[in-house]
Amino acid sequence: MKAYVIGGGIAGISASLTLAFNGIKTSLIDETIGGNFLNKTCIPSKILLERSKKEKDLDKIIKDTKNIIINLKKNYEDLLERNDVEIINDKAIVYDYKLVLKNKTIFYNQNDKIIICTGSLPISLDFDFSNLIHYSDELLSLEGSYENVVIIGAGPEGVEIAEIFNNLGSKVTIIEKKERILSLEDEDISQFYSEILKNKGINIILSKEVKKIHSNDKDIYVEFEGGKIKADLVFSCIGWRPNTTFLNLNDLKFDDYLRVKSNIFVAGDLANAGVANVAKLQGRIAALNAIGKNIKFGDKIHPYVINTDPKIASFGLKEKDVQLARVYKIRFDESVKNMIDNSVGYLKLILDASGRILGGSCVSKKADEIVNIFYILAKLKVNIDQLNSFYPSIPSYFDDVIDAIIQKPNL
The missing domain is CATH 3.50.50.60 (FAD/NAD(P)-binding domain)
Structure with a gap:
């Protein structure tokens, strides 16, 4: 063989x-x-x-x-x-x-x-002047600088690219046909991160579909429902x-x-x-x-991370998917570790009625590490009340999270 x-x-x-x-x-x-x-x-x-x-x-x-x-x-x-x-x-x-x-x-x-x-x-856009549209697999082929960057699509990829060009000093606009950014996340995560992007100066246009892209040899124009915007770089991030x-x-x-x-x-x-x-x-x-094993692929609670700044990470079930769930929503902006790192912090944990961890989402510089920990705890079927006996190193994000959970025992 x-x-x-x-x-x-x-x-x-x-x-x-x-x-x-x-x-x-x-x-x-x-x-x-x-x-x-x-x-x-x-x-x-x-x-x-x-x-x-x-x-x-x-x-x-x-x-x-x-x-x-x-x-x-x-x-x-x-x-x-x-x-x-x-x-x-x-x-x-x-x-x-x-x-x-x-x-x-x-x-x-x-x-x-x-x-x-x-x-x-x-997935490509079928427009005239489609040669003016870039995709994320072309990032390393770019040259020079760009004053106005328009990104079509506000999923994870679009948001990451928006932050790159915002860091470089470009004026960045995201156009999204849905009602919010990061639509696969729960609404509170979308809203929380939308405010972060706006505070960075990124322009977000929601509930508008791009209808046309054209050029006059000097400038590129992206037309959407009810308006148009000038750009010298256009990215499509629709999937x-x-x-x-x-x-x-x-x-x-x-x-x-x-x-x-x-x-x-x-x-x-x-x-x-x-x-x-x-x-x-x-x-x-x-x-x-x-080679002869018989293993099902069935892990539906796997973690994933959106590498923005701060990061967004999630695993397992969303709040919208669970009925009669207990939900912890924790802000730890003023915790020791977050203040050291000059970061924001938001964590949501989804529990069943008994307190078993079913899923969660986090926004933090260390969101990926925080979510990985809770993913492992979920796989081990740990109950949220068992965290009372954990004592991680200080300062650490996990210690901040445990403190927040202990302070809100009846959610």
Whole structure:
């Protein structure tokens, strides 16, 4: 048996290493290791946001970011090679029982395993002058400076990019056709972060759909319901779609085991991962199932983070999804750790009637770390009252959170 992993993003890397750890001869096929995750979107945007807080020269920031990515890519390549994963730098067109590369065709049989991790592509806007629209996978191709930046879409990606250019001194406008930003979050989180963006000077236009983009050779104009705005850079951040461009299979429907058929599995955005940690987990599960395990992918409470400043992180159920829930809503702006870090702090925990943790959301510089802790507690089925016996280090965000919970025992 041999395994072929198609796609070198975080899901493909995870699948390849899992197969190799289990003694399976594995080839990872992609034009470059790292996929969008490392080379274009997830990691680059985080580096750009962090660097733009201090450095205002976009060209320099992009150059530094590319150098960091080169080193990170080499680390992944070395890890794969140390574990005897064959890296084939090519694009594979996938058919039933064959993989067509530029210079050769690989034939596989029923005993060989295929794990497809081809990721996703930005959903494009169908406008005249569509060549004027940029997408988040083009961040590292930008040059120069931009006075007026318009971002279409106020999801996590749009908000992150808005903050990057706001840090660089651009006048930033977000246009969102829904009634609030970050619409997948609970309303209080959306409102809380909307105020943060406004205080930073970012203009937010809600409940307006972009109708037209045009140019007079000098300026770009974005027209929306009831108005228009001038820009010299326009980003569309309205979502992503699975990348099936090079897949010529009869069916890509998959089951709870990420299995398309007995020898073909999917992971990552093809399996609706949406975030990197889920893609990584799916890669591992798909690989284990390919070698005979029987593991369902069913973690519905996974954590995720929006790398804004401060960060936004969530896990598990939302307040709107739970009836008869107990809800802790905690502001800890004046706590010791938040004052040291000069940050804001908001935490919401969703509990069932017995006090078991079902989900939560947090806005803080350390929101990802706070939410990861509560995610683990939720997985361990910890009751909120048990936190009374915890005594973390001081000062720490977790200590601030426990203090706040103890002070509000009857919510």
